[in-house]
Amino acid sequence: MYLAAQKRYDDMQYRYxxxxxxxxxxxxxxxxxxFGDVDALSNQRDIVHTAxxxxxxxxxxxxxxxxxxxxAETNFGRILHEDFTAYRDEMVIASKAGYYxxxxxYGEWGSKKNIIASCNQSLKRLGLDYVDIFYHHRPDPNTPLxxxxxxxxxxVRQGKALYIGISNYSAEQTAAIAKIFKQLGTPFVIHQxxxxxxxxxxxDGLLDTLKDLGKGxxxxxxxxxxxxTDRYLHGIPKDxxxxxxxxxxxxxxxxxxxIKIATRLNELAQSRNQSLAEMALAWDLKNEVVxxxxxxxxxxxxxxxxxxxxxxxxxxxxxxxxxxxxxxHE
Ligand SMILES: NC(=O)c1ccc[n+]([C@@H]2O[C@H](COP(=O)([O-])OP(=O)(O)OC[C@H]3O[C@@H](n4cnc5c(N)ncnc54)[C@H](OP(=O)(O)O)[C@@H]3O)[C@@H](O)[C@H]2O)c1
Numbered sequence: 001m002y003l004a005a006q007k008r009y010d011d012m013q014y015r016y017x018x019x020x021x022x023x024x025x026x027x028x029x030x031x032x033x034x035f036g037d038v039d040a041l042s043n044q045r046d047i048v049h050t051a052x053x054x055x056x057x058x059x060x061x062x063x064x065x066x067x068x069x070x071x072a073e074t075n076f077g078r079i080l081h082e083d084f085t086a087y088r089d090e091m092v093i094a095s096k097a098g099y100y101x102x103x104x105x106y107g108e109w110g111s112k113k114n115i116i117a118s119c120n121q122s123l124k125r126l127g128l129d130y131v132d133i134f135y136h137h138r139p140d141p142n143t144p145l146x147x148x149x150x151x152x153x154x155x156v157r158q159g160k161a162l163y164i165g166i167s168n169y170s171a172e173q174t175a176a177i178a179k180i181f182k183q184l185g186t187p188f189v190i191h192q193x194x195x196x197x198x199x200x201x202x203x204d205g206l207l208d209t210l211k212d213l214g215k216g217x218x219x220x221x222x223x224x225x226x227x228x229t230d231r232y233l234h235g236i237p238k239d240x241x242x243x244x245x246x247x248x249x250x251x252x253x254x255x256x257x258x259i260k261i262a263t264r265l266n267e268l269a270q271s272r273n274q275s276l277a278e279m280a281l282a283w284d285l286k287n288e289v290v291x292x293x294x295x296x297x298x299x300x301x302x303x304x305x306x307x308x309x310x311x312x313x314x315x316x317x318x319x320x321x322x323x324x325x326x327x328x329h330e
Contacts, residue, residue: 001083002049002082002083002084004052004053004087005053005054008052008053008054008055009055010055011054011055011307011310012025012026012027012054012055012056012057012307012310013025013026013310014026014057015216015291015292016216016291017163017189017190017215017216017218017291018189018190018210018213018214018215018216018289018291019214019215020163020187020189020190020214020216022092022132022163022189022190024057024058024092024218024291024292025055025056025057025058025292026285026291026292026293026310027056027281027292027293027295027306027307027309027310028056028058028059028060028218028292028293028294028295029047029048029051029056029058029059029060029294029295029297029303030060030220030294030295030296031059031060031061031062031065031072031073031076032062032065032072032296033065033241033246033247033296033298034047034296034297034298035065035066035071035072035075035076036065036066036067036068036071036072036075036246037066037067037068037071037074037075038066038067038246039075041075041078041079043298043299044075044076044079045079045083046299046300047297047299047300047303048076048079048083048084049083049300050300050303050304051303052084052087052090052091054303054304054307057090057091057092058091058092058094058218058292058294059076059091059092059093059094060094060192060218060220060294061073061076061093061094061095061096061122061126062095062096062097062099062135062137063095063096063097063099063101063118063121063122064099064100064101067246069101070101070121070125073095073122073125073126074125074126076126077125077126077127077128078127080093080126080127080128081127088128091132092132092133093126093128093131093132093133094131094132094133094134094135094165095119095122095126095131095133095134095135096134096135096136096137096165096167096192097114097115097118097119097122097134097135097136097137098110098114098115098135098136098137098138098140098167099137099138101118101121109138109140109142109143110136110139110140110143110147110148110151111140111143111147111148111151112147112148112150112151112154115136115148115151115152115155116151116154116155119131119134119155119160119161120160123160129159129160130159130160130161130162131160131161131162132161132162132163133161133162133163133164133165133189133190134152134155134160134161134163134164134165135164135165135166135167135190135192136148136152136164136165136166136167136169137167137168138167138168138169139166139168139169139170139173145173145176145177145180146180148177149177149180149181149184149186150184152164152181152186152188153181153184153185153186156186156187162187163187163188163189163190164181164186164187164188164189164190165188165189165190165191165192166188166190166191166192167191167192167193167220168192168193168194169191170205170206171204171205171206171208171209174191174206174209174210174213174215175209175213178213178215188215189215189216190215190216190217190218190291191206191210191215191216191217191218192217192218192220192294193206193217193218193219193220194219194220194221195217195219195220195222195284195290196219196221196222196223196224196228196280196284197224197228197265197280197283197323197327198224198227198228198258198261198327199221199224202217202219207287207289207290210289211288211289216289216290216291217289217290217291218290218291218292218293218294219284219290219292219293219294220294221294221296222280222281222284222293222294222295223277223280223281223295223296223306224258224280225241225242225249225250225296226240226241226242226250227250227254227255227258227262228262228265228276228277228280229262229275229276229277229280229302230266230275230276230277232255232258232259232262233259233262233263233266236252236255239298241298242254242255261326261327261329262276264326265279265280265323265326268319268322268323268326272312272319273312274308274309274311274312275305275308277302277305277306277309278305278306278308278309278311278312279309280309281293281295281306281309282309282310282312282313282314282315283315283323285309285313286313286314286315
C-alpha cells in the first residue's frame, strides 16, 4: 500500500493562480508523454509517487494524451484509485478538451457538444466526479467564443469542474473570452501556454494581459521537450523523446539546431551550480504571473533533478543578460 512521504510539503513552493484563491505547486507533472498504454505502468506509478512525495500537487492531463488517446487518463485514474484515494483532496487534477479525440463533427474544437461530451468521457476514464481545472485546449476559429465560454461555465455549474482554464489562446483571444467569463461569473483563473527559453512568445503581450486581468499562467514544455536539459548535449539517445516514434512532435531536425545554444546555457548553469534543466525551470518561474511550470518526465530521477530548481531561483542582472546573449546567438 502506498503511503505518501510525511515531509512532502517541506520543500515545495506554492503559488496563487493570479488573484484567485487556488494555489498550485510551482512544479507540476504533465501526462502528455510517458503515461500511455505504450509505457510501463510501474514506471508511471513511480513517477507519480515521486511527484506527490515531493510536494507536487498539480497533475496535468488532457483527453487526448496517450498514446492511444485517452490512455493517460485511464492509467492515471487507475493509479489514483489504487494509491491516492486518501489524498484526492491534496491534489489539483486538470484535464482539457479541444484537440481531435473522436471521429465526426463533434470530436474536437470548441462547440458545446464537444466540450460537454469530452469532459464526461475524461471523468469516466479518470474515475472522478470532478476535475479541479478544466481547460479549453486551443481556440476554435469557427465557434463563437460565447458558446465555448458557456459550455465551460456549465461544467462548473454541474459540479464537474471547480476552475476553468484556457490554453494556446493569444493575448487578444484571452482578453475577449475573459470578458465573457466575467459576465457569466465563471471562475476562469488560468492560462496554459508554451514558455521556455527557446520560445518566448508569451512575453509579447500575453503575460501583461494576464497580469492586468488578475489571471495566472502555467508554462508547458518548460524544458522545450528536453532540449533545455543535458539530454541531447552529446547526440540523440535511443531512449529519448526525439527518437521515439510515438512522439512525433520532437525529432532530430528540431533538436540539432538547438544543441549549440543548450551547450552554452549548460556552461552558465554549471557556473550557478545547477543543471541546465534546473536553470531553465528557475528562469521560467522568475516571472510572477507564472504560477507553475508543467514538466514531463520519462523517469523519476528526471523529476528529482527538476525539483532541485527550487534551491536556486534568483538570477543576477549579468546572468540574465548572458542568457539573452546566448539565446540571440551573440
Ligand atoms: N496545453 C498544451 O497545448 C500542451 C502542450 C504540450 C504539453 N502540455 C503539458 O505540459 C507538460 C509538459 O510538457 P513536456 O513533456 O513537453 O515538458 P518538458 O518538461 O519541456 O519536457 C519533458 C521531457 O524532457 C526530458 N527531461 C525532463 N527532465 C529532464 C532532466 N532533468 N534531465 C534530462 N531530461 C529531462 C524528458 O525527455 P525524455 O522523454 O527524452 O527522457 C521529458 O520527457 C505535458 O505533459 C502536458 O501536461 C500542454
